Amino acid sequence: MTQHAEPDAMPADGKKDAAPGETPGAPKRVTHTDGFGAAFCASMAGLCAEAVIGGTVALLVMLSREHDSPPRDIIMIVGLVVGVALLAVLVSGFVTAVAVMPTLALARRIARRAGRPERWWWTVAAVPLVAAVAVVVFGGVIALGSLAPAPPLTYLLWWAALTAGLLPASLVAAAAGRRVRDGRPVRMARRVVRDGLLAWLAVGALGAGAYGTGLAKVYEPPRLEKADLVGAWSDGHGGKVELTGDGAAVAKGLDNYVWDGTGHARPKECDGSGKWTTLKRDGKVEGVSLTIGSCELARNWIVGGTGKEPRIFHEVGKPGSGKRYVLVKAVEHKG
Secondary structure (H helix, E strand, C coil): CCCCCCCCCCCCCCCCCCCCCCCCCCCCCCCCCCCHHHHHHHHHHHHHHHHHHHHHHHHHHHHHCCCCCCCCCHHHHHHHHHHHHHHHHHHHHHHHHHHHHHHHHHHHHHHHHCCCCCCHHHHHHHHHHHHHHHHHHHHHHHHHHHCCCCCHHHHHHHHHHHHHHHHHHHHHHHHHHHHHHCCCCCCHHHHHHHHHHHHHHHHHHHHHHHHHCCCCCCCCCCCCCHHHHCEEEECCCCCEEEECCCCEEEEEEEEEEEECCCCCEEEEEEEEEEEEEEEEECCEEEEEEEEEHHHCEEEEEEEEECCCCEEEEEECCCCCCCCEEEEEECCCCCC
């Protein structure tokens, strides 16, 4: 009895439909010839590396400037680091989607219009254009929201900063996309992470060396005694308070920030007399407690500045707002 093969039967050796270069019987791989995925991942890796290195540089610089005391709770520190890392990933994805990928698309279009092969300099040319569009769009939204446009120099600085930030990520993303389209191995994201880690370690080593050798010094508030606090303190805008050696205080035009009905701290002028005392911790003067009864002012002021120009300040608004009301000690000129 003769057997007839089914029309749709697969050959026994499985070679009939195997693509060139594929193992017979192996599942077919789906490839993206445009390199979008590789470019997107490389851009995110580049932006995250920039954020980590830039944040480390900013932290090293901040240590030498006047700053608030860092958190000492290990759980809070770990939570802060994890939160910042997650935020960096989310922001890098957003920036890649709205700025880096449009930059690559614009660079490819410019190259095609010019009848030239795609090269890195087309990406360099496209970055400032996309940065300018982003500044116009987001700057316009912010200006409409606040009903007050920023000075032209501010937009120029935003454009320059955005151009500098987008350029490295756009270049590595473009290189990753070209490798996919050329059929070459793509390890760009891995290389960016490796090189970024090495750069971060180098920046950290340089910073540690600078502070360890004394080339840079960690900021410390001035060591003041009660006698150093006696005198006139001014906010530079007409408000001042006079602290006397016997603990009395006289305010004139001093801003007293109180909460209004909309949940904001608004300044009200404070005039009157009251008292003050030092705030100490471990025997060291850390601030001033000032009370002016006539305008219900009761504030703790933190000592800051330097020994030559001491300042006292308190935070304005909600905790962590970053806004301060600062008083500088008036310099006595001896004639």
